[in-house]
Amino acid sequence: MQVPDGLLYTQDHEWLRVEGDEAVVGITEYAATELGDIVFVEMPAVGARFEPAQSFGVIESVKTASDLYAPAAGEIVAVNDALHDKPELVNSDPYGDGWMIRIKLATGAGGTDGLMDAAAYKALIEAA
């Protein structure tokens, strides 16, 4: 199970990669595997703002629908439109082509405090 170094992780199995004052967000390989075949990802509109742990979208597998939670406060600057036609990218490449949203991180909102590094997240899923 891949848990790349350099990313930050939530308890809800989202990952976040900081790039300057922006960040890219997706779900982890563990989450994608647990959900099974992803068939639909409901995404927010560009410009929408989210607080940490607020639901920014929904991911549907064959069996179930699950909320996606914002790892940090920010404004959506881009969504991965490729997931509209190819939601299975979340299964095949969760840390790459299966990314979901790009956010402009809110300033002074606690940033990425409280997120886990790869080692801590690995421990979390191994305990699950």
Add this chain to the structure above:
Amino acid sequence: MIDDAPDTAGATPPAAPQIRQTALVERHRELGARLIDFAGWEMPVSYSGILEEHKAVRERVGLFDLSHMGEVWVSGAGAGSGLAASVVSDPTRLAEGRAHYSMICAADGGIIDDLIVYRVAGERFMVVPNASNREPVAAALRERLQGHDAALDDASLRTSLVAVQGPRAAELLQPLTDVDLASLKYYAIAAGHAYGQPALIARTGYTGEDGFELFVDWDLAVPIWDALLEAGAPFGIMPCGLGARDTLRLEAGMPLYGNELGRDTNPYEAGLGRVVKLDKPNDFVGRAALEQVAANGPAKMLVGLQMRGRSIARHGYPMSVPADAGATGVITSGAPSPTLGVPIAMGYLPPADTSVGTMVEVTVRAMQVEADVVQLPFYKRS
């Protein structure tokens, strides 16, 4: 964001003191299955992925462990008549070696469970209820059989059930059994051997494909499973979990207890009035209530729905009928159809709003999503 309680239909077991395991649980682990608690049993929901497993059954062959299902035997001179007084069908009309789909209802006509009743021999019947209803069904039968010369034996915990389903199932299974599968009709059962071990082999299933269900002694499931997987390799067999079983039965328009069927629903509402034999001579539990429904018409009716967009209607989502102000209904099952490539669902609507082509709006997370009533089943094998 992982929902720990997936919408595994019918997965609302009474609090079990401990989770049960089938004889095959180690096999499932070795095959990398995702195991979940289903009706108090630790069962595989999928191995390689629901979509792939679904496709294997539609195009080739799939192997299922269904050992959580119940097997309740009713035997004795009064077995057939006792069952006829207990369930809505008339098992006395079954020829030896044949089976039919049936239901056991409460006095008010509500469905306690749906069943397959097999007449295995003379006055020996095997009733197969859902895992979650094994105990209530056995208890109701025990009570209803009183006064009939019939004995009940719940063999569920010493019987394993392995199913091979798919267009190549017969080809795969025939070399492994002494039962002549070519002469084994749909909904027939025969006693014989599988991989040299005693087995009851039935041409039944819950996938909408041809296929067989093998009832064997508990421990024999392991060698038979291994033999089928090995012999099935050239056919492209895949082990399949309850996830694929659910999408397969949904496409085939087959109801599931806990979703389409329950105590608050009668057979006519579920579109299964043909199963109720009001013309049988004897009384049976639920008869008076069901005669009323047959005469007056059901209060709701089960429909098939196809979503217009990509949104998936799930169990419990409400819906309304724009052309009929105030008419509402509820989704009972929904999933993306792997075969059709669109989201499909089943649900209940007022009888006036069930004609094919009726447009409904399903509430999917606060959004109104359009869907159309379509003919059931969604998929029929050619």
